[in-house]
Amino acid sequence: EAGVTQFPSHSVIEKGQTVTLRCDPISGHDNLYWYRRVMGKEIKFLLHFVKESKQDESGMPNNRFLAERTGGTYSTLKVQPAELEDSGVYFCASSQQGQGLEQYFGPGTRLTVT
Amino acid sequence: AQSVAQPEDQVNVAEGNPLTVKCTYSVSGNPYLFWYVQYPNRGLQFLLKYITGDNLVKGSYGFEAEFNKSQTSFHLKKPSALVSDSALYFCAVRPSSSGSARQLTFGSGTQLTVLP
Numbered sequence: 001e002a003g004v005t006q007f008p009s010h011s012v013i014e015k016g017q018t019v020t021l022r023c024d025p026i027s028g029h030d031n032l033y034w035y036r037r038v039m040g041k042e043i044k045f046l047l048h049f050v051k052e053s054k055q056d057e058s059g060m061p062n063n064r065f066l067a068e069r070t071g072g073t074y075s076t077l078k079v080q081p082a083e084l085e086d087s088g089v090y091f092c093a094s095s096q097q098g099q100g101l102e103q104y105f106g107p108g109t110r111l112t113v114t
Numbered sequence: 115a116q117s118v119a120q121p122e123d124q125v126n127v128a129e130g131n132p133l134t135v136k137c138t139y140s141v142s143g144n145p146y147l148f149w150y151v152q153y154p155n156r157g158l159q160f161l162l163k164y165i166t167g168d169n170l171v172k173g174s175y176g177f178e179a180e181f182n183k184s185q186t187s188f189h190l191k192k193p194s195a196l197v198s199d200s201a202l203y204f205c206a207v208r209p210s211s212s213g214s215a216r217q218l219t220f221g222s223g224t225q226l227t228v229l230p
Contacts, residue, residue, distance in 0.1 A: 004157070033217060042118075043158075043204065045217035056215050091158065095216075102148060103218060105158035 002026065004106035006092050012112045018080040021109045023092030025074070031055075031095040032075050033103060034067060038088035046090075049075060050097075082113045116141040118205050120221035127195045128229050135190040135224045137205030147188040148206040148218065149179055158204065164188060165210070175199070195228045202226075 005024045013019050025032045034046040046065070047057035051072035060067070064083070069075040079086055089110050093103035117140045127133045139145060146165055150158040162173025169181045179190045188205060202225050206218040 006157075031216060035218075035220075040223075042222040043206075043218075043220040045219070048215070048217055056217065058215075059217070093158075102160045102163055104160065105150070107155075107157035 004092055004094055004104050006090075006106040006109050008109060009107065010110045010112075012114065013082055014114055015084055016081045018078065019082055019111060021077045021079075021090050021092075021111070023075045023077070023106060025092070025094030026104055028096065029094035029104075030072070030097050031103075032069060033093040033095075034075070034077055035091040035093065036088050037091065037108075038085070043091065046077075079111075082111075084113050087111055087113045116145075116207050116209060116219045118207050118219055118221035120203075120205055120224045122224050123222070124225045124227070126227045126229060129197050130194050133192050133195040133199070133226065133228070135203050135205075135226060137188045137190065137221060138186050139188060139205070139207040140186065141207050141209050141219075142211075144210045145188075145207050146210050147179075147181060149173065149177070149188075149190050150204045150206065152202040152204065152223075154201075161190070161203075197228045197230050200226055200228045 007022045032049040035043050037043045045059040048055045049069045052069050066078045089108040091108045092106045095101050095103045119138045148163045149161040164171045164181045172178045202223050204223050205221040
């Protein structure tokens with residue numbers, strides 16, 4: 001079974017540019033999460049999809065971040081325009097429906113904004 | 115709101131010795147608790163979880179963790195450390211109530227180094 005995949009693995013962009021991150025969850029996983037780890041600090045929640053619907057986007061830092069999950073399969077996270085403080089590692093995770101089930105994480109996308 | 119504390123940024127242990135990585139949490143109601151490990155240049159890998167039942171939970175690679183409700187702790191342990199256990203370890207929590215949000219709240223991570 002393929003795991004969660006993320007693309008790209010690294011991205012270096014200039015302040016003011018746009019970047020789009022992609023996440024492909026494990027097949028059949030309705031739940032999809034985005035998290036971010038900034039500057040070696042704790043991993044923080046951004047948002048949660050159930051199929052194609054945004055269940056919780058309370059962790060999104062501001063309106064420069066836009067997440068979509070068209071068709072309930074893969075998801076994209078767009079940052080537009082990027083700022084220096086957006087640098088960090090963006091993780092995607094997926095899980096099946098049900099209580100107490102672990103989330104499976106992708107390898108992350110390391111975003112550097114210069 | 116829930117929170118997780120990993121009081122040690124760095125833990126060093128000699129190969130063959132027992133290891134402990136500490137985690138305490140704060141959450142409304144009963145918790146679901148998780149440990150994840152991140153090896154260099156890799157994503158987070160699930161190690162083990164506590165949902166309910168036996169307070170001692172066994173996971174991958176010989177790791178185990180003990181849930182202590184009175185101390186709100188979920189320390190990760192292994193009887194005999196290997197050099198290959200060297201990695202970054204994250205503790206995470208979420209409330210167990212059915213109406214609660216599903217996202218995990220993570221600690222800041224503990225870098226474990228096992229010395230040969």
